[in-house]
Amino acid sequence: MLQNIELEQSILACMLIDRDCAMDSGLLSSVDFVVPANREIFNSIKRLTQADKQIDYMTVYQDLNQEIPLSHLTTLSESMPTVRNFQEYVKQLKDITLKRNLYKLSEKMKDKDRTGKEIAEIAEKEIFEMQEDITTGEITQVRDIVLSTVDEIQEMYYGNKPSGIMTGYRAVDALLNGLKKGQLIIVAARPAMGKTSYAMNIAENLILQDKSVAFFSLEMTKQELTEKLILSSALVGNDKLRKKTMTDYDWEKVSNATNAILQTNLFIDDNSTRTVSEMHSMSRRLKRRKGLDLVVVDYLQLMTTKNNSENRQQEISTISRGLKIMAKSLNIPVIALSQLSRACEMRQDKRPLLSDLRESGSIEQDADVVKFIYRDEYYNPDTDLPGIAEILVAKNRKGPTGKAELGWIGEFTKFLDIDKLERRR
Numbered sequence: 557m558l559q560n561i562e563l564e565q566s567i568l569a570c571m572l573i574d575r576d577c578a579m580d581s582g583l584l585s586s587v588d589f590v591v592p593a594n595r596e597i598f599n600s601i602k603r604l605t606q607a608d609k610q611i612d613y614m615t616v617y618q619d620l621n622q623e624i625p626l627s628h629l630t631t632l633s634e635s636m637p638t639v640r641n642f643q644e645y646v647k648q649l650k651d652i653t654l655k656r657n658l659y660k661l662s663e664k665m666k667d668k669d670r671t672g673k674e675i676a677e678i679a680e681k682e683i684f685e686m687q688e689d690i691t692t693g694e695i696t697q698v699r700d701i702v703l704s705t706v707d708e709i710q711e712m713y714y715g716n717k718p719s720g721i722m723t724g725y726r727a728v729d730a731l732l733n734g735l736k737k738g739q740l741i742i743v744a745a746r747p748a749m750g751k752t753s754y755a756m757n758i759a760e761n762l763i764l765q766d767k768s769v770a771f772f773s774l775e776m777t778k779q780e781l782t783e784k785l786i787l788s789s790a791l792v793g794n795d796k797l798r799k800k801t802m803t804d805y806d807w808e809k810v811s812n813a814t815n816a817i818l819q820t821n822l823f824i825d826d827n828s829t830r831t832v833s834e835m836h837s838m839s840r841r842l843k844r845r846k847g848l849d850l851v852v853v854d855y856l857q858l859m860t861t862k863n864n865s866e867n868r869q870q871e872i873s874t875i876s877r878g879l880k881i882m883a884k885s886l887n888i889p890v891i892a893l894s895q896l897s898r899a900c901e902m903r904q905d906k907r908p909l910l911s912d913l914r915e916s917g918s919i920e921q922d923a924d925v926v927k928f929i930y931r932d933e934y935y936n937p938d939t940d941l942p943g944i945a946e947i948l949v950a951k952n953r954k955g956p957t958g959k960a961e962l963g964w965i966g967e968f969t970k971f972l973d974i975d976k977l978e979r980r981r
Contacts, residue, residue, distance in 0.1 A: 567642070736889060746908075756781065757788065770850070896912045
């Protein structure tokens, strides 16, 4: 078995003679210690630290009910540890743990009852978890990044660098200043309001800016989404396709849209059983190989965790938290579409509220931005606002909330800036 008993002893000795080292016990786990007695001593030090008690050979001996010989405790110092090297000792021990876990994983990969695909997925998931667990608690001192941060602030202020990725919708971008890295953005609406179209329109705008987008669809097939993208981009109504009334000009527009899309980086996955961890792994690979600027998930309530022990509220909480972790880990924005409850339709003013989010507590908590889509003409055919869609920003962790108006052309399932809608009229 991969182990280093002297290194384990050196770390424990540092903790016993220096309180600062003992306070860093959170950097390690009991699984890092192979020798059972060393593992018990570590657990004792951690308990005493959490209880804010004195830590030395005698207090640990007493905490362990004298089950570990005092002679074993006192011999720890024979490893001749150096307190100033404690962080290096921790790094080395965590590295040994990583190697040990990789060896165990290699044994799992010999399982003949699993398919190659299953083994590959298990390996990727476990390796990622191992990498997440090897942190040694290094923290950034602000002075190391303050100057570069000021440079970024100046670039944003003087217009040289936006704080986020522009969606292509001026009114929305003016309110939110783009899609920011690490953000979880919830886009919610009642059915038929255009959630998928809005997300696909944003994806279209981004890929035409040479951005890379991954679209995870748990509802529509990749063929359906691609058809939707082509027709929307070409401004050709689906009715013309269905009724077979397309003109030569329509086909020319479809051809031009197709040629433009062929040059872009849009990736679609339509596996309806996809979990957050699978999406995370796929997105991480995609970012490494092709680059990735945005992930879209359509939609949140269709997702599961494959954990039968969780009730639905716990499951949604796990999913929303996982999506936020994915956004932060990949350092890109993640847009997750969400259904709304029927509560908004019971009110006279049917504009959505945060409380209308289905299983809303965890979704609202994890989201950096919550946007609702509302089209008055859906409820009021005689509205004074035909063809107007309201994007209602109900939560914005880094800025203002408010309303942005976009044009909506239902024939093409297309959102566009208001001035473009006016020109069409």
